[in-house]
Amino acid sequence: MSQDVAVVIEHLGGKIADIVFEMLGTGRELATSTGGKLLAVAAGQGLAPLAKELGAADAVLLCQGAGLEPYTPDAHQQALAAVLTARAPRITLVGNTSIGMDLGAGLAAALGWPLVAYCRGARLEGGTLVATSQIYGGKLLAEAAVAGEHAIVSMLAGSSPAEAGRAAGASAVEEIAVPAGGPRRVRFRRLIQPAAGDVDITREGVLVSVGRGLQSKDNLPVVEELARALGGTVSASRPIVDQGWLPKTRQVGKSGMTVKPKLYVAVGISGAPEHLEGMRGAELIVAVNTDANAPIFTVAHYGVVGDLFDVLPPLTEKIKASA
Amino acid sequence: MDIVVPIKMVPDLVEELEIDSEGRDLDRSSLKLRISEWDEQAVEEALLLRDKHGARVTVIALDTGDVDETLFTCLAKGADRAIKLLGGEAAQGSSRATASVLAKALKGIPHDLVLTGVQAVDDRDGQVAVFLAEALGLPHVSVVSGVEPAGPNAVVARQEYAGGVMAEFEVDLPCVLGIQAAREAPRYAPVSRVRQAMKTLKLEAAAAAAPDAGAGSTVRRLAKPDAGGRAEILEGSPEEVAEKLYAILKGKGLVKS
Structure with a gap:
């Protein structure tokens, strides 16, 4: 186990999701508490340009391969599980997005780590991770103490300012080998853009x-x-x-x-x-x-x-x- | 094709939510429960698939408050089977535990396609659909609206992203899909038909297995967000409130004067 904090880098069509920068800000605060490094973890292909936007992290870990672009839930889960297994971070942050819903619970199940979802914030108290979920349609906040040496926290958008995590510059980039996978059971067919409406x-x-x-x-x-x-x-x-x-x-x-x-x-x-x-x-x-x-x-x-x-x-x- | 739809009962957010004296859970003594709205969408998507392509639809739920009436409503809407799992209290409050109980139950229930709500208002430890898929060793896709068969062994599922963009995936059967919305608004079952279903149809019951997974975290404080929040609340009769709002909008140059 390390004391590192990992942030799963969600990207679509060559663009990093805004929530990633919010999570890098939150992740930095957590890493300061744990005394570990802040790791940006991404699966895909042709990620080098994206890595340049992740200067807020201490290191960028890339798992790249032809089968990882575009995104599919099973291939990305398998790749990210390999990275997280190798680095064993104390805390892993994912966005509470469509892709984050696939990956947060998927990784938690695959790795046997606890998941706390819909979080507005997370902090360390003593050695204990305390995460606050916004549940019941936003009507209540549940503050929970998380057991174990590892945890996945899924963060709601708008939980912290994105500026805190926006930094260009050279983080150390490390390539992680794509794990060998069986036949893919989820196959990408196409991206559908929204129909133009009567008003924008x-x-x-x-x-x-x-x-x-x-x-x-x-x-x-x-x-x-x-x-x-x-x-x-x-x-x-x-x-x-x-x-x-x-x-x-x-x-x-x-x-x-x-x-x-x-x-x-x-x-x-x-x-x-x-x-x-x-x-x-x-x-x-x-x-x-x-x-x-x-x-x-x-x-x-x-x-x-x-x-x-x-x-x-x-x-x-x-x-x-x-x- | 066998479609199984796990559903769950959640607090009705139209009602006031009260916190118990320990401050860690809802006061469940007076809680009104309803089917999770995303599960309702999953039931509808299953019925739409059945209506168009033919399938057997089985709805399954842990035996929590008022679940009988909800299951009979599903039968009245056209579901073929409704199963309640008795004695699953240990799994309540944890999606991971609920999924582990459901996974064990599904070992004995044919399932080519499992559709369930992508989320619920109380799933603090994550989403049932994904945990269930992992427990069954099946592929999964979350935030799906729109499912169509793709030959005998696969379905096409559309995953929603921000900005109205969607990704279309082909997913091998069997699989688990977390449904965001059915292609049509959930159908309505009139009370008379639900009553009729209660008289003429039967719910099946099975024992819930013990969960072999839990949330891995413990709630130590449940609270309402900061009272009042940010909004300045405008008081008065509708006419007085209209005057005040008009003055505010005028002050900001948002209405012509």
Whole structure:
């Protein structure tokens, strides 16, 4: 066992995911506590240019081979398991992303290490790793003490500033041999880009975003009228899109779009971490929700605890009347 | 094709969550439970596959609160079998332990394709789908929306990434897929049909094996995030609140004056 801290470097199409830089910042703090090195660990092919962006790490460990590009869950898990087995870091950080969900639990199972998921933070107390998970849709924080000599921690996006982990420069790069694998049971076929929508919500200055509180598709005009009065567009959280009430191109959040409008009005959106990830960078956030404990109020600047059907119409009228 | 859908009951987040006196767990005495919303999506995807291509759909769950009604609802929606695993309390609260119990149960249940929710609101130690796949030695893909057969021995699964991008994978059967969303909104079973299912159909029961894995971590404090958070809460009647919001937006130049 080492006292090192490893960060799994997620990348897609030659670009490192933003969450990696957040985790390098968190990883550096942890490595300072453990007294170990900060390792950036990546599987893929043609990774040399990416390694140059990982100057925040003390060492970059690359497992490269033709079968590792593009990403597939089984090949990457096997490669990363080989690296982690060889280096035996004290703590390994993965992002709570689609790929991180494959790899976090997959590596934890393959290596027999504990996994703590949906973490906002992790620290060492004495020799014990303490990790804080944000669960129940972001409504509660669970602080847990992790047993054992190794652990995997999956980090939520937005847990720490990415600037802390952004450093160019030459970390020592080490190549790790690709482990021999059997036939691949998961094969990459193609990448599908999103269909162009009627509007590009990432370019809108004002978004009125609606969630489960809408209750029915028939209620959409209440939200559309406020958006129109504000000169903006309607966007939505995941459940509205899954119901088919608005197209996928309007979805804000983890698997949808990341938006940074001047004004983001969140109505009937509780604010699960997956949604907050996509809109916390908005300049001004106003939230309307019936639940005073809704996590959306932890990121909003102004909040109204109330029913959107009571609150929106008078606001829309007021704006229209003064235009 | 045999499709197995493990589901689990989780606290309904519409209700207020209370923390117990020890401060380490929810106060479960008054907790209202519901099917995990991602599991509901997995059930729908299984039924859509069955409707289009033919398959036998088996829903399986640990015997936790209110699970009977949820399993009967699955039968009313069209699932072919519903199995509850009795005595699996030791696995509750840990995805890894739950997966280990399910893996043992699946040894005796035909499964070409296992679909389950990609996550649940309470899976603090990770996701059941991946742990289950690893325990069964099967390939897995997480955050899947959209599954189609690809010949007799494989399926095509679409994994969602940020920005609406998706990767399409061909996955050998048997496999485990963590479902994010079904291709259509979950179907609704009217109460009358659920009642009918309760009268005419039977749940199967089997003993849950002891879990041979656990979370490996212990919650020492469960708490609500900082009270109040960042938002300045605007009080008053809807008209008063509208006035205040209008003034704020006007002050920021976000509405015409």
